[in-house]
Amino acid sequence: MQVEVRHKKFGGAQILDWIEMSVGAGEIVALTGPSGIGKTTLLRIIAGLDRDFEGAVTDPGRIAMVFQSPTLMPWRSAADNLRLTTGAERASIDRLLDEVGLEGKAKFFPGQLSLGQQRRLALARALAANPATLLMDEPFISLDEETAARMRRLTMKVLEGRRIATLIVTHDLVEAATLADRVVMLGGRPAAIETIVPITTPRARRDAVTEAAALRALTPGGAGNAHGNLT
Numbered sequence: 001m002q003v004e005v006r007h008k009k010f011g012g013a014q015i016l017d018w019i020e021m022s023v024g025a026g027e028i029v030a031l032t033g034p035s036g037i038g039k040t041t042l043l044r045i046i047a048g049l050d051r052d053f054e055g056a057v058t059d060p061g062r063i064a065m066v067f068q069s070p071t072l073m074p075w076r077s078a079a080d081n082l083r084l085t086t087g088a089e090r091a092s093i094d095r096l097l098d099e100v101g102l103e104g105k106a107k108f109f110p111g112q113l114s115l116g117q118q119r120r121l122a123l124a125r126a127l128a129a130n131p132a133t134l135l136m137d138e139p140f141i142s143l144d145e146e147t148a149a150r151m152r153r154l155t156m157k158v159l160e161g162r163r164i165a166t167l168i169v170t171h172d173l174v175e176a177a178t179l180a181d182r183v184v185m186l187g188g189r190p191a192a193i194e195t196i197v198p199i200t201t202p203r204a205r206r207d208a209v210t211e212a213a214a215l216r217a218l219t220p221g222g223a224g225n226a227h228g229n230l231t
């Protein structure tokens, strides 16, 4: 999937300047930058939810999006939330619920699930759509650190082996350095790509990324910057 935004305005205000990036099949890219810079705006453009921009999104294939809030149908069971939105078969729904650690919860309504569980259901729903491109907007925000770390591990595990181009918006550097193969940082006004940092440490070894290691790897000029080496 390739994205080229020449510019994006809201009214008279230009939000995004020239942005060119691509996400390959099986790759995880984190999009980060200060609050209000335009991360969600870029994600909405890629998702096709905002077509009022100059540029193009090429070869996204089927797109699934995981929003900040899980946006589930509260009056439908967990299984129905997957089935009704994607048409997935019972067997694959059960498999997906198992994969995201929601075995035995197929009949539960979203209100009977914790926020972390609702987020896992939203992830399962996105995967049930069998997407070529997966867009995640701050998917682990407002979870306690331990739950967020578990969610990151789970996300890496379910994406392993699936050839999905994944773009994750996050302001959390630990999250970016843990999950991503590449971190794209937006900066400036209007926003453009400030830095792209490849994370070369294998995913399997990123289990215990610390704030300090993430900062080293992702701070421009930081010790780990050249190689994105987290250890």
Ligand SMILES: Nc1ncnc2c1ncn2[C@@H]1O[C@H](COP(=O)(O)OP(=O)(O)OP(=O)(O)O)[C@@H](O)[C@H]1O
Binding pocket: 010, 011, 015, 033, 034, 035, 036, 037, 038, 039, 040, 041, 042, 171
């Ligand atoms: N529908 C809209 N109409 C006008 N301005 C908007 C609209 N949506 C977003 N903006 C403006 O565009 C800018 C970028 O917003 P956006 O939500 O993309 O930032 P963000 O980087 O995702 O922020 P955060 O990290 O806080 O979620 C902000 O100044 C915001 O006020």
